Amino acid sequence: MLKRDFYMQDTLTVSRELLGKVLVHKTSESTISGIIVETEAYLGAEDKAAHSYNGRRTARNEVMYGPGGFSYVYFIYGMYDCFNVVTQPAGTAQAVLIRALEPLQSLEAMSVNRFSRDLTALNKKDIKNLTNGPGKLCRALNIDRSCNGLDLCGSSLYIEENAVQEDFEIVSTKRINIDYSEEAKDFPYRFYIKNNLYVSRK
DNA sequence: TTAACGATGAGC
DNA sequence: CTCATCGTTAAG
Numbered sequence: 006m007l008k009r010d011f012y013m014q015d016t017l018t019v020s021r022e023l024l025g026k027v028l029v030h031k032t033s034e035s036t037i038s039g040i041i042v043e044t045e046a047y048l049g050a051e052d053k054a055a056h057s058y059n060g061r062r063t064a065r066n067e068v069m070y071g072p073g074g075f076s077y078v079y080f081i082y083g084m085y086d087c088f089n090v091v092t093q094p095a096g097t098a099q100a101v102l103i104r105a106l107e108p109l110q111s112l113e114a115m116s117v118n119r120f121s122r123d124l125t126a127l128n129k130k131d132i133k134n135l136t137n138g139p140g141k142l143c144r145a146l147n148i149d150r151s152c153n154g155l156d157l158c159g160s161s162l163y164i165e166e167n168a169v170q171e172d173f174e175i176v177s178t179k180r181i182n183i184d185y186s187e188e189a190k191d192f193p194y195r196f197y198i199k200n201n202l203y204v205s206r207k
Numbered sequence: 208t209t210a211a212c213g214a215t216g217a218g219c
Numbered sequence: 220c221t222c223a224t225c226g227t228t229a230a231g
Contacts, residue, residue, distance in 0.1 A: 045214070054214070065227060082215050083224030089214085102214055140215050150226095182214060 006163045012073030016092040016099040019073075020046040020196050023090070025170050028106060030146040031161040035114040037146045039106030039136050040167055043197040043204050045180045047089070049099040053186035057098035068154045069098035076162055078143070078153040085140030086149045090157065090164070104181070104195070106136040107203040108145070115145040138205045174199040181205070 007026070012019060021044075029038040047055040049069070056066040056079070068077045069091055077089040077100050089100040108115055115135050116124040136142040143149065148162070155162050177193045184190050197204045 047214070056214080061228095063228070079214085080226055082213060083226070085215050087214060104214085138216070180214075185213085 006158065006165050007074075009072070009074045009158050012090065012092050012157070013094060014073075014092065016046045016048055016101060017194065019090070019092045020044045020101045020194070021175055023101060023103070023164070024175060024196060024198050025167055025173060027109060027165050027167050028088075028103060028142075028146070029110075029163055029165060030148060030152075032114075032147055035111045037114050037118075038110040039108050039142065039146070041103055041105075041164070042107050042201045043103075043105035043195070045102040045104055045196070046194040047100050047102060048194070049097060052192070053189040054180060054183040054192075055099070060098075062098070066098065069100055071095050074156065074158045076152055076155040076157055078148060078150050080150055081140070086143040087139045088143050088146075088148050088152070102139060103142065104139045105197070105203050105205045106142045106145075107201060108132070108135050114147075118147055119145050133202060137203045173201070 023041045023044050026041050027038050028041055049055050049057045050060050057069050068075050072095045073092045075091045077091050078086050081087055089102050092099045113124045116127055136145045157163050176197055176199050178195045179191045180195045
């Protein structure tokens with residue numbers, strides 16, 4: 006389990022360092038996990054794409070103002086949850102959106118959570134589709150708003166090193182679906198593992 | 208109170 | 220490309 010210090014670092018550093026690590030959610034039925042393959046940084050007060058832009062502080066984004074290493078889960082488009090990792094010391098409202106995972110553990114549970122179907126009923130394309138997007142991975146790992154504010158350094162939701170991590174290259178691009186955010190829309194704050202099959206888009 | 212709007216995904 | 224779907228937000 007990654008410790009508090011990790012999350013206190015610069016948010017762009019955390020965004021890159023999270024790639025290759027493993028997001029784990031232990032539920033009453035199973036331990037579901039995946040390798041983080043795509044992230045986006047949201048840099049708070051100075052970043053027009055961030056929920057905390059210009060010091061905006063509401064009940065929804067309150068956890069962003071707390072210390073790093075806590076979970077920020079919000080509801081979007083009337084149907085989906087998105088999972089973020091809060092970074093930096095209390096008072097600095099920054100976070101990293103986890104955009105895609107490579108399924109690792111309990112694929113069976115992911116299949117049921119995403120498609121209400123047995124794993125044996127899924128083809129190769131369905132498997133690739135399990136966790137290749139922020140809303141999808143939350144469904145697959147059973148992460149919703151009840152997970153908002155959890156301490157990633159001491160709960161059933163946490164991030165750990167990958168025991169068998171291979172080398173990879175990191176690609177950075179502009180972030181997805183933030184065209185409304187003027188000058189911030191082209192900031193290169195999206196990071197993903199080059200050539201990984203589970204990245205949300207090319 | 209209320210209306211406009213998404214850090215998305217699925218289906219053509 | 221279109222649109223389903225509803226909590227959150229900021230304005231009134």
